[in-house]
Amino acid sequence: MESGIQIAVTPWALFRDWFAEAEAAEVNDPNAMSLATVSAAGAPSVRIVLLKDYDMRGFCFFTNRESRKGDDLAANARGALCWHWKSLRRQVRAEGSIAMVSDTESDAYFAMRPRGSQIGAWASLQSQHLPARADFDKRIADCTHQFEGRAVPRPPHWGGYRLTPNRVEFWQDQPSRLHDRLVYTCAPGATNWATERLYP
Numbered sequence: 001m002e003s004g005i006q007i008a009v010t011p012w013a014l015f016r017d018w019f020a021e022a023e024a025a026e027v028n029d030p031n032a033m034s035l036a037t038v039s040a041a042g043a044p045s046v047r048i049v050l051l052k053d054y055d056m057r058g059f060c061f062f063t064n065r066e067s068r069k070g071d072d073l074a075a076n077a078r079g080a081l082c083w084h085w086k087s088l089r090r091q092v093r094a095e096g097s098i099a100m101v102s103d104t105e106s107d108a109y110f111a112m113r114p115r116g117s118q119i120g121a122w123a124s125l126q127s128q129h130l131p132a133r134a135d136f137d138k139r140i141a142d143c144t145h146q147f148e149g150r151a152v153p154r155p156p157h158w159g160g161y162r163l164t165p166n167r168v169e170f171w172q173d174q175p176s177r178l179h180d181r182l183v184y185t186c187a188p189g190a191t192n193w194a195t196e197r198l199y200p
Contacts, residue, residue, distance in 0.1 A: 004172070004180040004182070004197065005170055005172050005180045005182040007182065007195055009193070010056075010184070010193050011094075011165070011168035011170075011184040011193060012054075012055070012056055014170060014182075015054070015092060015168070015170075018085075018088075018090060018092065018170070019031075019054075021085075021088060022083070022085040022088060022090075025085070025087045025088055026085055026086075026087055026088075027087075029050065030085065031050050031051040031052070032048050032049075032050060032051075032083070033048065033049060033050070033051050033059075033061075033081045033082060033083045034046050034047070034048055034081065034082040034083075034084075035047060035048075035049045035061065035069065035079060035080075035081055036079055036080040036081075036082075037069050037072035037073055037076070037079045037098075038072060038076045038078070038079075039071070039072050039075060039076070040072075040075035040076065045068060045069070045072060047069065049061045049063065049069075051081075051083075052109060052160070053109075057162060057164060058096070058162040058163050058164035058165060059081055059094060059162065059163045059165070060101060060105075060160050060161070060162045060163075061160065061161055062106065062109055062110075062158070062159065062160045062161075063126075063158070063159075063160075063161070064121065064124065064126035064127075064155075064157060064158050065100070065157050065158065065159060066125075066126065066127075066157045067126040067127040068126075068127040069127075070157075071127075073098055073161065077097055077098050077099060078095075078096065078097055078098060079095075079096075079098045079163055080093065080094065080095045081093065081094045081095075081163055082094075089172065089173035090170070090171065090172055090173070091170075091171040092168065092169065092170055092171070093167075093168070093169045093171070094163060094165040094167070094168045094169075095165060095166065095167045095168075096163050096164050096165035096166045096167065097163070097164050097166075097188070098161050098162065098163045098164075099161065099162060099164070100159060100160065100161055100162075101159065101160035101161065101162050103159070105160055106154060106158070106159035106160045107154050109160060110154035110158065110159075111151075111154075115152060118147075118152035119140060119143050119144055119147065119152060120140065121154075121155050121158045122143045122146075122147075122152070122155050123136065123139040123140045123142075123143045124136070124139075125139075165186075166185060166186050166187065166188055167183065167184070167185050167186075168183070168184045169181060169182070169183045169184075169198075170182045170183075174200070177200060178200055179200035180197075180200075181197060181198040181199070181200060182195060182196075182197055182198075183195065183196050183197075183198055
């Protein structure tokens with residue numbers, strides 16, 4: 001019997017199990033993931049975002065689409081994600097195409113957000129120059145007043161993206177750096193996943 005990470009038919013089954021274990025083990029934000037994008041000029045950029053949903057269509061996150069990441073994705077609709085669960089000594093990497101989710105999905109998630117976060121989505125000119133924190137505080141106060149006594153609608157520039165992977169790698173720490181690496185690959189538009197193990 002082969003040792004190491006046990007192969008599932010699809011990466012979704014294995015990710016579901018690993019993510020559930022991370023939710024039970026990680027103290028803070030088990031859904032935190034690094035998102036790497038590339039600008040029109042070819043400059044890479046990476047930051048932490050939060051996984052808000054996943055299914056067989058891909059991994060979903062939400063953001064200001066006028067931010068730096070939004071500009072990158074408008075120019076180059078490909079990216080990569082990485083989860084590192086230190087307490088479990090595990091890592092998952094996913095690479096693929098990224099597209100906006102539907103307005104219906106974005107509206108549904110925005111409606112679930114805390115009101116303060118909804119106000120912040122309107123007040124923040126994400127990634128733009130901020131002369132002083134007081135300017136941001138004033139925008140927050142203005143937006144709070146604007147929407148006082150009514151539901152906060154989703155800003156037109158704010159919404160979700162979904163990374164549809166064609167490659168997902170699972171990494172498990174082992175003693176002496178003899179780690180386990182299992183990779184799933186799938187051609188764009190296909191549904192069958194191939195697996196291979198990699199040397200650490």
